[in-house]
Amino acid sequence: MVSVPVIDVGPLIDGRDVDDVAQRIDQACHEVGFFSVVNHGVDPALCARLGRTAHEFFGRPEPEKERIAMVHGGTAWRGWFPLHGELTSGAPDHKEGYYFGRELSSADARVAAGLPLHGPNLWPASPPDLRPTVLEYLNALEQLGQRLTQAISVGLGLGPSTLGDRWFTDPVILLRLFHYPATTVGAPAYGVGEHTDYGFLTMLWQDDTGGLEVHGPDGWVEIPPDPSAFVCNIGDMLDRLTAGKYRSTAHRVRAPESGARVSIPV
Numbered sequence: 081m082v083s084v085p086v087i088d089v090g091p092l093i094d095g096r097d098v099d100d101v102a103q104r105i106d107q108a109c110h111e112v113g114f115f116s117v118v119n120h121g122v123d124p125a126l127c128a129r130l131g132r133t134a135h136e137f138f139g140r141p142e143p144e145k146e147r148i149a150m151v152h153g154g155t156a157w158r159g160w161f162p163l164h165g166e167l168t169s170g171a172p173d174h175k176e177g178y179y180f181g182r183e184l185s186s187a188d189a190r191v192a193a194g195l196p197l198h199g200p201n202l203w204p205a206s207p208p209d210l211r212p213t214v215l216e217y218l219n220a221l222e223q224l225g226q227r228l229t230q231a232i233s234v235g236l237g238l239g240p241s242t243l244g245d246r247w248f249t250d251p252v253i254l255l256r257l258f259h260y261p262a263t264t265v266g267a268p269a270y271g272v273g274e275h276t277d278y279g280f281l282t283m284l285w286q287d288d289t290g291g292l293e294v295h296g297p298d299g300w301v302e303i304p305p306d307p308s309a310f311v312c313n314i315g316d317m318l319d320r321l322t323a324g325k326y327r328s329t330a331h332r333v334r335a336p337e338s339g340a341r342v343s344i345p346v
């Protein structure tokens with residue numbers, strides 16, 4: 081049975097032993113395409129705070145959320161979509177969500193030129209904490225992403241900054257808040273249907289509800305929820321960059337039986 085390795089990245093973050101972490105990540109990327117990282121240096125209180133703020137936001141009345149709907153985000157691809165508003169392979173997902181990216185003003189040259197995925201975020205009036213918390217979280221996850229990219233670069237036999245210098249001096253970062261309500265009769269069974277991620281690397285925080293499943297050689301396995309970890313997975317771009325040595329593995333999210341789950345992929 082395939083299992084998703086849990087990797088202590090403390091030695092990578094403090095620079096004590098980059099090679100050992102790089103070797104573990106390399107093996108995980110090749111064998112499973114998924115790994116969880118612990119001792120990642122991101123304040124767990126920040127993750128919990130963003131999780132709580134996300135719950136608060138999703139609990140706001142619909143007309144308020146409509147004001148920052150994705151239609152207002154244009155090609156920057158920002159804003160809110162309602163329950164069942166996003167499809168995977170043509171079928172509606174049992175989730176609602178909110179897209180963010182790096183905060184760029186309309187005066188930024190890339191935004192002025194209409195470059196897709198670049199632009200200002202759409203912020204809600206309430207909760208007011210959402211804006212500073214998302215921006216702090218984006219910043220923390222960008223740092224972690226840069227460190228993990230160094231380890232991936234080393235694991236591939238390149239210099240520590242080779243991948244980062246080539247692709248991520250100005251990374252495109254996509255942060256989503258997802259809210260998965262409990263299933264109801266007749267609703268879609270999956271919060272997200274089976275898919276692979278299209279980016280380079282995804283770092284996902286999930287609350288303690290559970291439901292994330294990965295497709296291994298022996299079938300579907302659940303990744304046990306751990307709010308002190310980030311679940312990382314290879315996206316199609318890194319799969320392609322490595323000519324398939326690293327695998328962008330299929331995964332999906334089972335909708336919760338009760339309660340509501342929040343996850344934050346970056």
Ligand code: OGA
Nearest residue numbers: 258272277292333343345
């Ligand atoms: C995704 C994804 C899983 C989750 O956004 O690509 O797989 O737990 N999310 O939200």
Ligand code: NI
Nearest residue numbers: 275276277331
């Ligand atoms: Ni995914």
